[in-house]
Amino acid sequence: MGSALETLCGQAFGAKQFHMLGIYMQRSWVILLTTCIFILPIYIFATPILRLLGEDEAIAVHAGRFSLYMIPQLFMYGLNFPIQKFLQSQSKVMAMSYISAGAVLLHILLSWLLIVWLGLGLVGASISLNVSWWFVVIAQFIYIATGSCPGAWNGFSGRAFKDLVEFTRLSIASAVMLWYEFWYLMFLIIMVGLLKNAQISVAAISICMNLHGWEIMIFIGFNAAISVRVSNELGARRPRAAKFSVLIVTLTSGLIGLIFFTTVLALREVYAIPFTNNPEVVRAVAHLIVIFAFTLLFDSVQPVLSGVAVGAGWQALVAYINLGCYYVVGIPLGYLLAFKFDLGVEGMWGGTLAGVALQTLILVVITLRTNWEKEVKPSVSFPNDFFSCIK
Structure with a gap:
């Protein structure tokens, strides 16, 4: 759904309507975070869903536990994809690369510390993943908010809640286009x-x-x-x-x-x-x-x-x-x-x-x-x- 911003932010940037980029990103946040709430029951009830599908009991139980631990990452995705498209539309990919490289190093360190040294298993793995991905989101937002995207980010705006229907239609079309390819x-x-x-x-x-x-x-x-x-x-x-x-x-x-x-x-x-x-x-x-x-x-x-x-x-x-x-x-x-x-x-x-x-x-x-x-x-x-x- 976040790929709708590739169209909207990219064309707005080309038309030099820089102020719309930040509004589009916030509008996508509203839609994607709402979608996360609808997806949430799958995470909460992963174990009974897997049992219903005939999965092995041990796998169903462990996967269900891990799904609960990964709920923070779900909402991170709702924030991260719009930020990525916002930055990509302005060709600010090197900043994203540096932040991602830092996240990889942090992830390796946390994974070793929590899984190997402290022996926390799935809990340690989920903490490492959540912290690493939230690092990406926070670091990218700090990069944006500190003036690295002049004109494109002017702070939070109530305009993010306008024209949500048309924006949602394009978001859903983007999602369906990718669903069909992935599910294939x-x-x-x-x-x-x-x-x-x-x-x-x-x-x-x-x-x-x-x-x-x-x-x-x-x-x-x-x-x-x-x-x-x-x-x-x-x-x-x-x-x-x-x-x-x-x-x-x-x-x-x-x-x-x-x-x-x-x-x-x-x-x-x-x-x-x-x-x-x-x-x-x-x-x-x-x-x-x-x-x-x-x-x-x-x-x-x-x-x-x-x-x-x-x-x-x-x-x-x-x-x-x-x-x-x-x-x-x-x-x-x-x-x-x-x-x-x-x-x-x-x-x-x-x-x-x-x-x-x-x-x-x-x-x-x-x-x-x-x-x-x-x-x-x-x-x-x-x-x-x-x-x-x-x-």
């Missing part, structure tokens, strides 16, 4: 766990997802960068600069994805060896490598195009695209290939990859056919006016 990978893991020889399949998927996670970290950075650049350029009414930025970042990320693609294919027989000593898992990973390589390739471009959508304010449109590509095409096709045609984990992953490929293709077509001159007009909105921007 979760469904893949769950469905693979239902296959024959599930332990080998899940182990193979997990080994592949390890590198996938590292790759995604790179392209989430591209996602944030292009989102900020597109929103800034559209806010400043420079459509050609926005279009050029999209082209450069897409080509750059695609080239990096191609490097991942060729490297994984070249190492297909030995890629899994550092992760396991089970020859069955090594062979299973080798069989998955082609599908995995194409996943890395598509996931180099897809986050960038999603970032373009966020910067331009197309979240609602992309949410519909994700719903159709992932849940109408990808998962049913994967299920059909895996269970009906007995293709196992290759079929399941192949079907989900088809959904990702279709989504990427649609986003490429939309991006190429967008009339960026019309995008800079303030009247453009989804769904009616958006399609007037498509050539």
